Amino acid sequence: MIILACDHAGFLLKEQIKAFFNNENITTIDVGTYSSEPVDYPDYAKAGSERVLENKLNVGIFICGTGIGMSIACNRNPNIRAALCNNVEMASLARKHNDANVLILSGRYINRNNAIKIIKVFLTTDFEKGRHAQRLKKIGVI
Ligand code: RB5
Numbered sequence: 350m351i352i353l354a355c356d357h358a359g360f361l362l363k364e365q366i367k368a369f370f371n372n373e374n375i376t377t378i379d380v381g382t383y384s385s386e387p388v389d390y391p392d393y394a395k396a397g398s399e400r401v402l403e404n405k406l407n408v409g410i411f412i413c414g415t416g417i418g419m420s421i422a423c424n425r426n427p428n429i430r431a432a433l434c435n436n437v438e439m440a441s442l443a444r445k446h447n448d449a450n451v452l453i454l455s456g457r458y459i460n461r462n463n464a465i466k467i468i469k470v471f472l473t474t475d476f477e478k479g480r481h482a483q484r485l486k487k488i489g490v491i
Contacts, residue, residue, distance in 0.1 A: 440452065
């Protein structure tokens with residue numbers, strides 16, 4: 350399942366991404382926020398991360414203004430590997446090398462079309478394991 354989360358600065362992009370998935374008949378779980386009213390990104394990082402960790406197959410797409418606050422907040426959870434990706438190459442490497450389970454996007458610096466390209470790569474790229482698994486083990490990933 351795809352879990353969507355954002356703060357007010359990510360709200361517009363999150364809505365555009367949700368509309369894209371709806372159009373493709375792909376179900377998403379949207380944990381909010383649901384408007385452009387100011388909120389605190391850690392609350393949505395936590396709510397989204399909890400939903401992601403309900404199932405190993407879940408992935409998150411979380412958005413704040415820069416993507417930085419959401420990344421910092423998500424990565425406090427030892428089972429979340431959240432990667433801020435500003436282009437498709439970063440999305441590919443976040444999956445291949447880091448086995449990222451949350452894609453973080455910037456609502457202020459990434460437009461809808463680039464976001465969709467980044468998402469498609471993130472969702473279709475596998476973890477390469479091998480030396481990368483050994484490195485993840487060193488940061489506590491079983
Ligand atoms: C909200 O103004 C902004 O600080 C937030 O969306 C995010 O960019 C934090 O890192």
